[in-house]
Amino acid sequence: MTTEVIKEAARDKAFANITTLEFQIKDTAEDIRFGRIGAITMEELVNLHKGLIKQQRLWNYIAQLIEKDDKN
Secondary structure (H helix, E strand, C coil), X not given: CCHHHHHHHHHHHHXXXXXXXXXXXXXXXXXXXXXXXXXXXXXXXXXXXHHHHHHHHHHHHHHHHHHHXXXX
């Protein structure tokens, strides 16, 4: 793999993860709002939601680093 191919794959991976996390965050927010907790407690669902938001922030940061590296 060339460096350019690796950079493109990293960019695609970061944005795919960000998009997936957006859907998961939306879904868990709705589950919290409507009380759809399934086999876990509400506290666990809220913690899951917070963890997804944290992951999204992390992937946004990674995407920013990739974009900055592409400009150099």
